[in-house]
Amino acid sequence: MRSLDLVSVRLAFCLVLGIVLGFYWTPALPYAMLVFGIL
Amino acid sequence: MSAAVALGILVIAWEQPKNQNHHYETLLTDSPAQWRLKVKAVLKHNSWNHRYQVQAIAINKTQCTGKLLLSIARDSLSAQLAVDDEIMVYTSATTIRPPRNPYQFDYQAYLKKQGIFHEIRLPQPVFLQLNAARPTLRGRAFRFRETLINRLEKYDFGKAELGVIQALILGKRDDLSEATYRNYQDAGAVHILAVSGLHVGLIMLLLQWLLRPIQQLPQGDLLKALIVITLLWTYAFVAGLSPSVVRATTLFSFLAYAAQLNRPTNVYNSIAWSLFFILLIKPLFLFQVGFQLSYAAVIAIAIIYPELQRLWSPRYYLLRKGWQLLSVSIAAQLGVLPMVLFYFHQFPGLFWVSNLIIIPFLGMLLALGFVVLVLAYANSLPPFLADFYNFLVYQMNRIVAWVAQQEAFVFKDIPFDMVHLVFTYLLIGGSFLLLKKPVFKTITLVLISLLGWSGYRLYQNIALNHTEELLLLHQTKNTVLFYQHGNTLEVLATDTLAIRRYAQDFKMNRQLEVLNYRPLGNFYNLNQNDLWIIDSSEMLPSRNPNYLLLSQSPKINLDKLLERHTPKLILADGSNYRSDVQRWKASCTLKDIPFYYTGDEGAYTFGLNE
Numbered sequence: 257m258r259s260l261d262l263v264s265v266r267l268a269f270c271l272v273l274g275i276v277l278g279f280y281w282t283p284a285l286p287y288a289m290l291v292f293g294i295l
Numbered sequence: 296m297s298a299a300v301a302l303g304i305l306v307i308a309w310e311q312p313k314n315q316n317h318h319y320e321t322l323l324t325d326s327p328a329q330w331r332l333k334v335k336a337v338l339k340h341n342s343w344n345h346r347y348q349v350q351a352i353a354i355n356k357t358q359c360t361g362k363l364l365l366s367i368a369r370d371s372l373s374a375q376l377a378v379d380d381e382i383m384v385y386t387s388a389t390t391i392r393p394p395r396n397p398y399q400f401d402y403q404a405y406l407k408k409q410g411i412f413h414e415i416r417l418p419q420p421v422f423l424q425l426n427a428a429r430p431t432l433r434g435r436a437f438r439f440r441e442t443l444i445n446r447l448e449k450y451d452f453g454k455a456e457l458g459v460i461q462a463l464i465l466g467k468r469d470d471l472s473e474a475t476y477r478n479y480q481d482a483g484a485v486h487i488l489a490v491s492g493l494h495v496g497l498i499m500l501l502l503q504w505l506l507r508p509i510q511q512l513p514q515g516d517l518l519k520a521l522i523v524i525t526l527l528w529t530y531a532f533v534a535g536l537s538p539s540v541v542r543a544t545t546l547f548s549f550l551a552y553a554a555q556l557n558r559p560t561n562v563y564n565s566i567a568w569s570l571f572f573i574l575l576i577k578p579l580f581l582f583q584v585g586f587q588l589s590y591a592a593v594i595a596i597a598i599i600y601p602e603l604q605r606l607w608s609p610r611y612y613l614l615r616k617g618w619q620l621l622s623v624s625i626a627a628q629l630g631v632l633p634m635v636l637f638y639f640h641q642f643p644g645l646f647w648v649s650n651l652i653i654i655p656f657l658g659m660l661l662a663l664g665f666v667v668l669v670l671a672y673a674n675s676l677p678p679f680l681a682d683f684y685n686f687l688v689y690q691m692n693r694i695v696a697w698v699a700q701q702e703a704f705v706f707k708d709i710p711f712d713m714v715h716l717v718f719t720y721l722l723i724g725g726s727f728l729l730l731k732k733p734v735f736k737t738i739t740l741v742l743i744s745l746l747g748w749s750g751y752r753l754y755q756n757i758a759l760n761h762t763e764e765l766l767l768l769h770q771t772k773n774t775v776l777f778y779q780h781g782n783t784l785e786v787l788a789t790d791t792l793a794i795r796r797y798a799q800d801f802k803m804n805r806q807l808e809v810l811n812y813r814p815l816g817n818f819y820n821l822n823q824n825d826l827w828i829i830d831s832s833e834m835l836p837s838r839n840p841n842y843l844l845l846s847q848s849p850k851i852n853l854d855k856l857l858e859r860h861t862p863k864l865i866l867a868d869g870s871n872y873r874s875d876v877q878r879w880k881a882s883c884t885l886k887d888i889p890f891y892y893t894g895d896e897g898a899y900t901f902g903l904n905e
Contacts, residue, residue, distance in 0.1 A: 262563060262564075262567075264563075264564045264567040264568050264571065265563055265564070265567040266296060266299075267296070267299045267567065267571055268567040268568070268570040268571040268574075269567075270296050270297075270299035270300045270303065271299050271300070271302060271303040271306075271570075271571055271574055271575070272303065272570070272574065272581060273300050273303060274299065274300040274301060274302060274303015274304045274305075274306075274307070275303040275304070275306065275307045275574060275578045275581050276303075276581070277300070277303065277304055278303060278304035278305070278306075278307035278308050279307050279578075279582070282308075282311075284304045284308075285304060285305070285308045287301070287304070288300075288301035288302075288304035288305050288308070289301075289305075291297055291298060291300075291301035292298070292301055292305070
């Protein structure tokens with residue numbers, strides 16, 4: 257077995273982080289829009 | 296990675312009513328309106344109300360979306376609504392109240408996490424039931440499950456047994472008695488009664504085992520995975536497509552698909568992808584206790600189980616199987632333990648006994664249960680099979696009841712908050728890494744989490760010793776003051792017996808040690824501030840009090856009293872009639888004296904150091 261490639265784990269973790277952030281801290285939304293704008 | 300965080304923020308923002316164009320909240324006014332509602336889920340009813348989760352379809356004929364809670368007063372004539380039923384009602388929606396006393400169950404926060412912010416209460420079952428619209432898949436599943444239950448009821452199952460069978464196979468817990476449920480909870484076997492990860496996982500294993508021959512065919516692995524996934528979803532349908540079943544089935548569909556891939560995949564990736572996609576579609580799932588417990592258990596099993604197996608691998612078949620089962624149970628418990636303590640404040644010490652005895656038979660019990668269901672549906676269940684199944688469930692209930700009776704092993708009222716939760720997970724994760732790889736980093740992690748734990752305890756103890764607080768609670772038919780100084784709680788109440796359960800909870804949450812009950816007096820001095828209580832004895836204050844508390848609806852003329860005294864604040868608690876409270880409030884507004892009613896604003900904290 258190749259060494260653990262945990263990209264999906266990191267992605268899922270970041271999504272969870274985003275959801276928690278967005279739920280408890282409403283001003284997070286403009287920042288998220290900005291990130292998408294840059295990307 | 297930052298895109299994933301941003302995506303998370305976006306999907307959760309999308310769920311907020313103000314970001315949805317047609318959400319009913321944008322059309323809401325204070326005046327009553329004509330609502331068209333569709334039942335999405337039937338909730339457990341209480342003694343007074345039938346309760347539903349409903350979808351708003353239109354307000355005053357304007358199309359809208361959004362979920363609400365609907366309570367309809369029970370009446371001997373009113374039939375219960377079913378999923379997909381549509382009703383028309385003229386009423387107004389109210390916001391869901393926060394709890395009125397500290398540490399009480401926060402229904403508002405609970406529903407907010409399901410995207411529900413308002414409720415509609417119908418004191419009389421007056422509504423217009425509309426002609427059935429096209430049934431949704433969930434509606435069909437609900438009706439199919441009801442049909443199955445009706446067919447089962449025709450057979451000679453015991454009441455307790457039928458309740459457990461419904462919960463075990465169909466995921467319907469409404470007919471389960473309180474006592475049975477508590478037994479399963481105390482025995483650490485409550486997960487058996489909630490159709491979720493455990494059941495779907497077992498069914499997946501069972502199906503994979505049964506369908507092994509298919510693997511011989513060309514493309515057999517893929518075919519097998521597809522059949523397993525289809526059958527899992529069929530089961531989800533039979534179990535009423537409830538959120539917990541849908542969640543678990545999605546997770547195991549991913550695992551079943553990953554299991555057939557011939558490339559070096561690992562279980563962490565499958566779990567992570569399933570988590571990612573479920574949350575992308577339903578971000579609010581993240582805040583549901585069942586979801587958190589399922590994932591904590593699955594992740595812990597994936598990480599800890601292989602290590603436990605490496606630790607010891609017995610040569611004898613039975614011993615090996617027993618150890619495997621025990622390892623899964625220990626791994627899952629380690630994963631969910633901190634959350635169980637955080638949410639339920641109790642820990643079933645004998646979880647391993649009940650799991651070791653029951654889980655080996657659970658697969659068989661489920662498989663046989665399906666046979667029973669199919670036969671009952673076809674109205675051709677032989678009585679001996681019904682009796683045999685009833686006997687099996689009866690025995691399971693007996694074992695669980697016996698385990699639950701060993702009260703010395705059920706640890707209750709354990710104080711545990713968010714900080715404890717974080718440090719405990721760090722400690723479990725750190726200890727696991729330390730056992731695997733004892734290097735400087737892992738030792739530091741364990742030490743930091745231990746230090747954090749004890750540091751937080753120390754901080755709590757110091758803070759506790761400096762606390763002095765007086766609280767007026769909101770209670771109906773009772774007037775209660777909580778006076779906390781240091782680690783002691785003095786409960787002053789007109790009915791001390793009625794407040795015991797809540798006082799115990801309060802003591803546990805604040806981590807207090809001493810609890811004293813005293814009857815409530817009429818006068819208290821709070822660091823130079825006087826509190827006078829006028830109750831049904833109608834004893835009036837002799838001098839001007841700073842605080843005046845009205846309780847038990849005293850028959851006094853407040854206007855007259857306020858001509859002589861001008862208190863800094865007048866309070867009324869839940870022991871008064873609402874009409875009296877309204878009158879007093881009006882008198883206070885006229886005299887420009889602040890008025891506080893616990894029924895509207897919740898428990899009141901007195902400023903002791905003013």
